[in-house]
Amino acid sequence: MTDVKRFLKLNDIDAYKISFHLSNYVWSVVVRWDFFAKKTIGAQFVDAADSISANIAEGFGRYFKKDKVKFYRYSSGSLKECFDWNEKAKVRNLITEDEYRNIFNQLDKLPKAINSLIKYTNDKLTV
Numbered sequence: 827m828t829d830v831k832r833f834l835k836l837n838d839i840d841a842y843k844i845s846f847h848l849s850n851y852v853w854s855v856v857v858r859w860d861f862f863a864k865k866t867i868g869a870q871f872v873d874a875a876d877s878i879s880a881n882i883a884e885g886f887g888r889y890f891k892k893d894k895v896k897f898y899r900y901s902s903g904s905l906k907e908c909f910d911w912n913e914k915a916k917v918r919n920l921i922t923e924d925e926y927r928n929i930f931n932q933l934d935k936l937p938k939a940i941n942s943l944i945k946y947t948n949d950k951l952t953v
Contacts, residue, residue, distance in 0.1 A: 836886050841939035845879035845901070848932040852908075855925050863920050871911035877904035878936065882943070891951040898944050905936050 836842055852875040856868040878901045885897030912933065916926040 836883055839882065839886065839943060841898075841901070841936060841943045842879055842882045842886070844932055844935055844939060845875075845882060845905075848908075848929065848936075849875040849879055851932070852929060855921060855929075859920055863918075867911060867914055867918070867920065871908065871915065874904045874907040874911055877901070878908065882940070890953055891947055894947050894951070895944050898940055898947070902937065902940050905933060905940070908933055 849872070853872055856864060856872050859868050881897045881901035881904060885894040885901070888894045888897065908929075912921075912926060912929045915921045916923075921929070
């Protein structure tokens, strides 16, 4: 019997899965907006949402623990930015209450998921 090591894959990470699906949802909402709303809020909202999963992916691909954690923390900054864009989109009547709530609920899951990823990285990696 051989001892097979199972390596962690990007799609195994909850923070990545949640943020990836969220970014695609935000895209599907923003793409329906008029030109002005897309240009002023929409592009930044999509960029911030995309940045959450992109920074997790980039951190995951880094070799050194400090580099990994740095990018995971960048994703936390983008997460806070998304909360802001979501609030602005709601106040400016660009999204429905259901869209707002869906985005908010997904964003609300991410701080714990990202912090768990950071803790796991700090606890399990030696380099």
